[in-house]
Structures are given as structure tokens and as C-alpha cells.
Amino acid sequence: METLTIGDLAARSGVAPSALRFYEREGLIHASRTSGNQRRYERAELRRVAFIKIAQQVGVSLDEIRAALESLPENRTPTKADWSRLSARWRYRLEERIAVLERLRDQLTGCIGCGCLSLQRCKLVNPSDQLAGRGAGPQMIINPPQD
Amino acid sequence: METLTIGDLAARSGVAPSALRFYEREGLIHASRTSGNQRRYERAELRRVAFIKIAQQVGVSLDEIRAALESLPENRTPTKADWSRLSARWRYRLEERIAVLERLRDQLTGCIGCGCLSLQRCKLVNPSDQLAGRGAGPQMIINPPQD
DNA sequence: CTGCAACTTGAAGTTCACTTCAGCTCAAGG
DNA sequence: CCTTGAGCTGAAGTGAACTTCAAGTTGCAG
Numbered sequence: 001m002e003t004l005t006i007g008d009l010a011a012r013s014g015v016a017p018s019a020l021r022f023y024e025r026e027g028l029i030h031a032s033r034t035s036g037n038q039r040r041y042e043r044a045e046l047r048r049v050a051f052i053k054i055a056q057q058v059g060v061s062l063d064e065i066r067a068a069l070e071s072l073p074e075n076r077t078p079t080k081a082d083w084s085r086l087s088a089r090w091r092y093r094l095e096e097r098i099a100v101l102e103r104l105r106d107q108l109t110g111c112i113g114c115g116c117l118s119l120q121r122c123k124l125v126n127p128s129d130q131l132a133g134r135g136a137g138p139q140m141i142i143n144p145p146q147d
Numbered sequence: 148m149e150t151l152t153i154g155d156l157a158a159r160s161g162v163a164p165s166a167l168r169f170y171e172r173e174g175l176i177h178a179s180r181t182s183g184n185q186r187r188y189e190r191a192e193l194r195r196v197a198f199i200k201i202a203q204q205v206g207v208s209l210d211e212i213r214a215a216l217e218s219l220p221e222n223r224t225p226t227k228a229d230w231s232r233l234s235a236r237w238r239y240r241l242e243e244r245i246a247v248l249e250r251l252r253d254q255l256t257g258c259i260g261c262g263c264l265s266l267q268r269c270k271l272v273n274p275s276d277q278l279a280g281r282g283a284g285p286q287m288i289i290n291p292p293q294d
Numbered sequence: 295c296t297g298c299a300a301c302t303t304g305a306a307g308t309t310c311a312c313t314t315c316a317g318c319t320c321a322a323g324g
Numbered sequence: 325c326c327t328t329g330a331g332c333t334g335a336a337g338t339g340a341a342c343t344t345c346a347a348g349t350t351g352c353a354g
Contacts, residue, residue, distance in 0.1 A: 036320045101245045183350045
């Protein structure tokens with residue numbers, strides 16, 4: 001098996017055929033065609049699809065993913081180094097996302113006794129919304145004060 | 148200031164007025180009305196909105212958030228204990244989400260040298276897709292083998 | 295009392311990421 | 325050769341979570 005049909009790629013990647021066609025229309029992946037106009041995928045496309053899935057988990061939009069994929073060399077199959085470069089690019093993003101969620105978790109844990117939900121600093125501690133001027137939303141989580 | 152206008156609540160919570168009206172239509176928050184039909188919010192609504200925002204960060208849909216909010220007592224302002232109970236409910240969800248992202252980060256870190264993107268186990272190690280039968284998608288991240 | 299920013303409504307529009315559909319063609323096992 | 329599951333297309337539909345719009349009303353500072 002040298003190339004993959006859309007069904008094969010779908011089964012392997014866990015992405016529906018309709019989504020793969022959609023990705024192609026959006027310029028995220030590429031396929032050659034048989035004489036009968038059916039798509040045939042290089043095995044390397046599997047990695048592209050994996051990259052897309054992973055980036056989505058990190059919270060990156062398809063638009064940004066396309067931009068990243070466009071930075072891959074066009075004239076050759078991407079090397080490990082190419083993929084490493086892209087992966088590294090999302091890492092910071094991922095770290096940030098994790099940090100936000102961990103902060104949220106810690107607040108939630110700390111506040112499970114008081115029920116304050118970290119709206120601004122605990123209402124118990126800060127009953128008159130003194131942080132309200134600092135910007136909208138749950139400040140302690142999104143944008144914690146640097147102590 | 149006893150109650151809040153929609154503008155006040157929007158400014159305080161960081162949620163647009165249009166979104167607050169939408170939340171009301173969807174039964175997530177409640178408001179009384181002035182004689183002139185304008186919304187007036189109890190301060191307790193601020194906490195409801197905070198809860199909504201936090202739950203969204205955790206990745207909970209508005210439908211599920213509504214269900215959670217419906218479990219709050221209707222006849223009285225929710226107590227700290229009420230909010231604690233709800234917060235606790237999302238904690239597990241949050242932990243899971245964090246775990247997935249951390250697994251992803253570790254894989255990405257580990258693979259930054261090899262560029263394998265954790266599609267299934269490293270291609271370098273597993274060049275013939277031996278994990279493919281285990282289900283679709285990046286198995287190592289979504290559903291890691293229990294060692 | 296006046297002016298004007300802030301509020302009201304229902305309906306329609308937007309973005310994202312796909313999925314579904316209808317009507318057709320292709321490819322490969324028996 | 326024939327059948328049948330897999331694949332093709334463009335267009336339209338979906339659902340989540342809002343936003344925008346138009347046309348009118350309210351509430352408070354001056």
C-alpha cells in the first residue's frame with residue numbers, strides 16, 4: 001500500500017472523510033488524484049493531519065494552523081526538524097493554556113470551602129469589589145497579580 | 148447601588164450586554180424589570196455570571212452549565228455551600244482537561260527532537276503503524292496505555 | 295424639562311468547523 | 325461482467341455562542 005484512500009486516511013487519523021475534504025478545500029492538506037478523480041494521499045499527509053488534531057487540542061484555529069503548515073517546505077516532504085520547529089511553536093501556547101487551567105483549578109480548590117468562585121478576590125476578603133477597576137472578568141485567574 | 152443595570156453587570160463581569168440578554172433567553176441568569184422594562188440585576192447574578200465564565204474555561208457547554216445552575220435552590224440566594232458543590236462538580240472535568248494537555252505537552256516536548264508529533268507511538272519506533280488497530284487518532288495522548 | 299446615552303425588542307446575521315444531501319461515478323471482489 | 329461499497333461534487337444545513345440591526349423607549353444629569 002503506497003498511498004492512502006480518503007477512507008484509509010480517515011480510519012487512520014480518526015478524522016471523518018468529510019472533514020478531510022474540508023481541510024483540502026481550506027488548503028490544510030493535499031491529495032493527488034487517480035485517473036478516476038479519487039483522492040490518494042501520501043503517507044506524509046497522516047502527519048499533517050496529526051499536527052492539525054494536536055494543534056486543535058491546544059486551541060489553535062484552523063486559520064492559524066494553515067499559516068503554520070504553509071511555513072513547511074513545499075518542494076520536499078517535511079523532515080523531523082521541520083515538524084520540530086512547528087511543534088515548538090505551539091508549546092508556549094500550550095504551556096500558557098495549562099497555566100490558566102491550573103490557576104483556575106487552584107482557585108477552585110482553594111475556594112471550594114468558601115464558594116466564592118474567584119470572581120474577583122474572594123468576596124469574603126473583598127466584599128466591595130475593589131478589583132473591579134482592573135478590567136473585566138475574573139481577574140485573579142485570567143490575569144493574576146504578580147506578587 | 149442596590150441592583151445593577153445590564154451595562155453595570157457587563158462592565159463588572161466582562162460579558163457583553165448582548166451576551167447577558169442571550170444568557171437570560173437561555174435561562175442561565177435572571178433579572179427583574181423596572182417600571183420602564185429595563186433589566187435590573189441582583190448582585191448575586193454577578194456570581195452566576197462568574198460561574199458561567201469559569202465553566203466555559205473548563206470547556207463546559209452552556210447547556211450543561213444551565214443544568215448545573217438549575218440545581219441551585221430557586222427560593223433563596225445560593226449560599227457558599229451551594230457554589231462549593233457546583234465548583235466541586237467541575238473540578239474533575241478540569242483535572243482531566245489539564246491532564247490531557249499535560250500529556251500533550253510532554254509528548255510534544257519529548258518529540259521536539261524527533262518530530263514525530265506523537266501520531267501514534269513515534270514512527271521512528273513504530274514505523275508500521277502497529278497501534279492503528281487500537282482506535283483512531285493520536286492514541287498516546289487521548290488514551291495513553293496504562294503502564 | 296430636555297437631551298442623550300443607555301436601554302428595549304425580535305429577527306436576522308456571523309464565525310467556526312464541519313456534516314449532510316442528491317445525484318452521480320469509480321474500483322475491485324466474486 | 326456485474327454488483328456494491330467507496331468516492332466525487334457543489335450547495336445547503338448544523339449547532340454553538342453570540343453579535344448586529346433597526347426602530348423605538350427610558351432614565352438621569354444638567
